[in-house]
Amino acid sequence: MNESIRRVDASVAGRLMISPVKAGGQTMSGAQIVASILKLEGVKQIIGFPNSELFDACAALDIPPVIARTPRVAVNIAEGYARTVADGELAVVTVQYGPGAESAFGGIAQAFNDRAPILFLPTGYPRGSEAVPPNFHASRNFRHVTKWSETAGRIEHLPKLMHSAISRVRNGRPAPVLLELPVDLLAEKFDPTNEVYQRPRRSAPQGDAGEIAELVKTLLAAKNPVVFAGQGVLAASATKELVEFAELLRIPVMTTPNGKSGFPENHPLALGTAGRARPATVDHFMDKADVVLALGTSLTRSYYILPIAKDKVLLQVTVDAGDLGKDYLIAQGVVSDARSALRQMIAYVNQQKHVLVDRADVMNEIRSIRSAFRERWMPLLTADSEPISPYRVVWEIMQAVDPSNSVVTHDAGNPRDQFSPFYEAVVPGSYIGWGKTTQLGSGLGFALGAKLARPNATVVNLMGESAFGMVAIDFETAIRCHLPILTVVLRNNVLGGYAASMPIASRKYGANRMSGAYAPIAEALGGYGECVSLPQNLRPALLRGLERVGKGQAALIEVVTHEEPRLPGLS
Template sequence: MADGNQAKPAERLSAQTQAMNGAQYVAGVLKEEGVKQIIGFPASELFDASAELDIRPIIARTQRVAVNIAEGYARATAGRELAVVTVQYGPGAESAFAGIAQAFNDGVPMLFLPTGYPRGSEAVAPNFESRRNFTHITKWCEAATRVADLPKLMHAAISRVRNGRPAPVLLELPVDLLAEKVDALPADHRRPRRSKPQADDGEVARLVETLLEAKNPIIWAGQGVLSASASQELVELAELLNIPVMTTPNGKSGFPEDHPLALGTAGRARPATVDHFLAKSDVVFALGSSLTRSYYILPVPDDKIILQVTLDEADLGKDYAIAQGVIGDAASVLKQMIDLIRRDYLPLGERPRPAAEIAAIREAFMEKWMPLLTSDSTPISPYRVVWEIMQTIDPRNSIVTHDAGNPRDQFCPFYVASSPGSYIGWGKTTQLGSGLGFAIGAKLARPEATVVNLMGESAFGMVGLDFETAVRCNLPVLTVVLRNNVLGGYAKSMPIATAKYDANRVTGNYAPIAEALGGYGECVTEPKSLRPALLRALNRIAAGQAALIEVVTHEEPRLAGLW
């Protein structure tokens, strides 16, 4: 017989939650989702609520870099783990805007939980309302107005992070709401699963038929390949059909660049293999790519037949006229294509075998650039820095990234990314300094990896104090700063200001800053000293200390594919 004094379910729920406020409920949901850390800059009521549940706070020096760290974490985990950022209402949310815009344009999933002004004052000038102002740089942007709605709003927000086009999702949490008691249990939160949409069988058949009928098809692999963890399937399809593969800058490492069919990255600066095979192609199969036209991405010529597979229907025909567009997860569609080919089309008969041609063009390209890559000039050539990084790290257990401008254009064409996620390429918008946060986030996601960030001194000037975040949070990354005392490439955009007032000049020494912030710092002025310095820095980060190598270089205008 049941105990007559036993509490009813509603009474038990009320007793369990009587001490839980909105902030604690949100933190409890994050715990249920397996979140290991919450990134941001105080004040946010979510930091203490999360710390109570052993969710580690990662406090950056600026809100923008906090968002960059979350982006690096999301990219390094291929979105499999929830990246969460919180900042204070008003100035905190305002300062985070640039980082969220960068993540939105580069298609990176994260959960952004800014606090909000107390309800009733959020729309009073000059108060900054996140829900209103972030609408165009998030794919879902809402504010909680009743504490009772937190369970469904948190479920809806996380569902949108996990599904559809990867992008930031925002839920604004007013501070007075976070202090209210909530009559719900985080344990009742149902974790949303990720959906992996497949294509229609007829659509898959048309994709396969077009590729098989093409004389010189190529695959244009975007970030969607990395987001879907589809590299293995991409290699299988490329080998099955003997199709060369190039990647977008964001998709770099989605196809192993030491593979015989790899062409490299189709960025503004790129290897000769990309130009040769893109010009020669008749069909371009854009897989997991938005096909965005950008100054930083090589355009697809108008005479190509373009096939496109993407998760976002808004990508279809956005910037290019396409012959066929398919909505689907890159891995799912690849598996469908492979199954169809193996079932209905084997043996394929004689097909072009481009591997030898790729190797010959790559060899000639590298022969042309080796004098710069191995140059003994003083000041040091930035290409020598690229070369020495390539010689000193193991790409199989490393993650590298770059900053905007010349570091990206000098690094990307030459670095061979041999495993998925080993390179964080970025830049539909190119905010100087983003690479440092990306590196810290990547180290947070994969502590066993060697993480290297290449940046210029202008980028360091934007975010350099967040080197201390890497030191303080025990996230030892290696930052290599190219110092040539100029804003690289900017003189041509302001020749009069440069000639009359040295407007492109900057000054400073950066290794001492790293040491003052608690890291290892070293300045290199001679080419022969560069490799030993890098090895010393790698030993330091292996021992747990963030390191910075400052390299005095000359300004180098020559870029692969543009010179």
Template sequence: MADGMHNLAGECLNTVAKRINGAEYIAGVLKEEGVKQIIGFPASELFDAAAALDIPPLIARTQRVAVNIAEGYARASAGGELAVVTVQYGPGAESAFAGIAQAFNDRVPLLFLPTGYPRGSEAVAPNFESRRNFSHITKWCEAVTRIEDLPKLMHAAISRVRNGRPAPVLLELPVDLLAESTIASPSDHLRPARSIPQADDHELARLVDALLGAASPVIWAGQGVLSAGASASLVELAELLEIPVMTTPNGKSGFPEDHALALGTAGRARPATVDHFLAKADLVLALGSSLTRSYYILPIPDDKVILQVTLDEADIGKDYAITQGVVGDVGSVIRQMIAFIRRNRLPLARRAQPASEIAAVRAAFMEKWMPLLTSDSNPISPYRVVWELMQVLDPKTSIVTHDAGNPRDQFCPFFVANTPGSYIGWGKTTQLGSGLGFAMGAKLARPEATVVNLMGESAFGMVGIDFETAIRCNLPVLTVVLRNNVLGGYAKSMPIATEKYGANRMSGNYAPIAEALGGFGVTVTEPALLGPALLQALDEVKAGRAALVEVVTHEEPRLAGLW
């Protein structure tokens, strides 16, 4: 009798152990992690498995834009939400490569889950194996080959998204494994916590001693300040020591640009305050920056003492000779520095307070550029577009981004980003068209915000049909397209081809495309009508409809800091 009952109990236990397939297990883990949507295109076994658990799919029109949306989502949520993107094996993974490269170069943490060819055929030419081909544009790149390893590898992947240097993490999922059954339960998944490394007392003492001993220090604030949520602490440190602050293009909005100590953004094009104070600085304190040399980022002169705080040890001394490098979470290290100074009652340096000098340099800079910003020229000056956007947007409730090339260089020096996360800048790799996906991702992360993307017609040509994604997925963003019928600035790099064959020419009308896709579209040819058109488009966005304002402009070669 007892043996019979024991066998019956064992059979019951086996029945209770519910078997699910690999796709269902992954979807369950994403549910445990609080994932709110899964982004991708065009097909993945994860879409149905996630939908069964009330995690909706967000299907873009292209794989690259799907990844851009995930990047915008990750950046607008400052890494607080897990951004997940999946694509089909083969051509789907191949087409996602550009988006992952963009996210890798601009240090964005996201979880990339491409499906893979059935096991045994992944290495057969010409099959594309993600695990091999993405290894140099992800910080961790693995494939699941046994269903028994799936729980361990999912935990490892999510741990790497949350910890260390921000970057895409890839886990390739063979389609036959996704269909294979397992008794693993998603409820057993342990959510990895984020580690926040700090500096030790010796490092702090050296850092603070060098900073207090400098005659004209400046702070160089990178994207790490935004990722760490350290803007308030950075303001406190700058005010405590009366140090001017400039940001990198990726770090723009990490320090409020309407603050008396704000210098603006040290991009390729930049305000005169950046050049003025960087030239006179004897020490540069780089906080949350990789200090990557780039054509799109102002270089630091060789005669400066550089101190660097970064989450990635590989950044230390990578492109610049560093006097001292500290590996740590920038928010923690800034707070440690403030506490160290106050705890030890260190005498603050007696140096000239820079606020009045900053204001004077900024006023002279703006006076020089106001004729372009308020120009009544026809075709319209792109700087007039920048100025009108500054008048109609509330920077405290908006998120703005731009595309590569002239839109970035004309917009970044002038737009005042005074709220953390109100600006998505990018300055290492510069793929045309990325701004549209960034804007949609930002709207996904912060639906209450007014999200605006400024782009040229070349960029729109790359991704314009994905404007329909914003409509279909209820992501009402405002896209402003600058149309001058040329590849802006490219004639000088191909003068013969331009003169003989018009190689820099392009044509098109873009507002009708927005209308045809179901959104709001308007073309502006008169400067006086630009402000009203933007307000009308913003009303459409507030009503829940994606909008596009096409502005006919002239080509403008003059750039701040380069003219």
């Protein structure tokens, strides 16, 4: 079956033909056709749970399955992979029709908000019964959390529909794309003689030259411009160009939570991440900014992202025209891929030979504020308290890992707000941040996906016990699928911060209380587990966990901490 799809003349970029090898033709099932196209697209694995006709069809072509323990975590793994992998590689996830698709909804909703380019191929009820209640019709129900959601109706249309789906994954705003595959269609046979499959390529649109010139002139005329870089910088692999542009104009750069690592945070012009909790450099330079260039960001208003004041001149560059002016009034919007726009802006500045404003003191100003911020929080970062301060955990992780060869992520809630302001991400894709919808437990799947994408990197995820409780059994997926990651679980026996929103229920009935131990769970599932209650034992435990990870075993370090309400930028 794998010989039934062959590559046409290499001079025709990406042109593939489905044709029989044997005389008289050779029929293929719908599942085999889909799997063959995935093989030609270079797909390295197919992620999912619990059952799909695509698993066997892909396995026959040496595309291994990665089976999670829940559909939601399977989608989280695909998101982590999509946001960490090299350009052009597809993150593919499949689930069983009915309850599998229903259970995957939360993960796809998270990926939609995170703008993760995932190819979602759920199986569907047999044709004719998909719209009969209570059958769950995936393509109908997922339309608000995907940018394209369709059902395959005829087997001969599969090559065309797969081309259309993959084209949408690669182009435009990143988002999940859904093609529902009815189980009877996947089993149906078809002779694909002379069927042509054209491999979709990515297009990187660029802005109008006049619009780019106007945008640059506004920045050059500004007294205190700031770049607010989003995930579009990462999606376009535009970090190199962003660094060049920032250095050319001496403009400070901050990132959105999803864009963290898009600009190296150890750079003299880096301000850090403008999340709900944030370093003082962000507040200082956003307060004094007169012009803000929002680059590669949808400028979505979110509880977890620093809002932009109305008195700023706001410029927006985004690949999606639907983002322009969506949540903020903007002075100018340009529809462009982030890297294309940066190259145009750099070329314009160099060609026009503008006299650049002298901002020689800006880096000294950043350095001074950053140093004062770190000094102010150092007593918490190095605290010797018992139970352990969560900031001490953040500090010890920062000392234990090499940020140039690591991928780290946080989970929702306090782990995010305590970790993101301090951890310096220095390599593109080395930090999976999220700041729109923030479903507890997503960080574990993101870490597994990152390890799948970058097997030689050290992958660490920081979670609270509530988050771990949502997905704990998928720690076994790390072991079974040979994805050694380090999970750090903060255990303070409460839902951190939730007592404030339900004070009566917490006081009378302990509604915010949690209990349990988590290191034994890791050991029971086949991993390395260790619990730490003394601050002096924390770094040695982390190093032991990293040593186990380096030897191929997933590890979990449980840290007994106290609840900490103080957050950078909010306290």
